[in-house]
């Protein structure tokens with residue numbers, strides 16, 4: 001079997017305003033198991049970047065280790081990429097972002113990569129509000145190493161071997177909100193109509209955007225008794241709202257009923273339109289979403305949609321006032337303050 005994709009494409013494929021087709025945002029042929037939820041998430045990433053008119057060479061794809069962390073090979077083959085060490089994607093992304101803030105940072109990770117070995121790294125990238133989109137492809141198991149329960153596996157869920165998990169699962173969305181994340185969403189790999197606008201909104205948000213995507217592992221965690229299987233998620237999905245993402249340059253032409261739709265304006269002027277299902281739903285109300293997550297957990301429901309957004313978010317580079325020029329483009333003149341100032345600094349340290 002060959003994993004090389006044919007380069008041929010139909011000359012009349014639709015193009016975005018940059019002149020790229022959707023194919024220009026794809027990657028190589030996936031080697032994941034057929035039906036793996038992670039492949040559906042890759043397809044949603046491709047759609048979101050194509051529709052957002054992102055120049056592929058401006059994207060840095062970052063990942064750790066796991067089936068999920070392999071996916072950057074399967075989308076955006078014309079972008080930069082760094083497949084780091086297990087659980088270390090946040091620190092590598094922080095370094096790259098501080099050295100060059102002009103790129104679009106898109107990190108993908110697994111529930112093992114984030115909630116176990118990478119937990120120490122995850123909590124700090126959240127609290128620092130690093131300007132990146134962080135997607136967890138959450139299947140409740142370590143897919144790559146043959147399906148052991150992960151720290152997000154729910155209490156009582158049954159693995160393929162028939163073993164019951166006796167620990168409470170970590171709710172990554174609740175944790176991210178608690179730690180001060182400024183954009184938190186939850187979705188399902190099988191719901192592209194919800195996931196694509198969420199990824200577009202996340203990529204447009206200034207600050208840390210977190211999306212936890214339930215992504216069934218068809219090989220090790222799609223059995224009866226698993227709470228991350230296709231059947232379970234379809235039966236327990238409670239969509240809070242449906243949403244549209246309207247980029248800054250697109251005029252809003254549709255009329256909408258203010259009783260039913262809430263419009264949230266983002267820092268760059270783009271809009272998220274929420275079609276409310278729950279009349280009390282407010283994505284800017286942090287306290288109520290934490291309560292809703294707890295209530296959903298008691299009812300064994302999975303809340304999906306944009307859970308929380310802080311439109312006043314100040315991302316890390318702005319907070320610590322870094323230079324807009326990538327470090328490798330700074331000249332000696334800008335980097336060296338001159339002998340007199342160096343003498344002053346040295347004198348202060350004596």
Ligand SMILES: Cc1ncc(C[n+]2csc(CCOP(=O)(O)OP(=O)(O)O)c2C)c(N)n1
Nearest residue numbers: 066067068086110111112113141142143144
């Ligand atoms: C330092 C280190 N420890 C352990 C491993 C073995 N290992 C590889 S992937 C993985 C877990 C992957 O699980 P997850 O992040 O959920 O990804 P999935 O395969 O489920 O998508 C582990 C424990 C490793 N590669 N490196």
Ligand code: SF4
Nearest residue numbers: 033036067143217218
């Ligand atoms: S083992 Fe599971 S997570 Fe890994 S590729 Fe197969 S289905 Fe996907």
Ligand SMILES: [Mg+2]
Nearest residue numbers: 110111139141
């Ligand atoms: Mg996993």
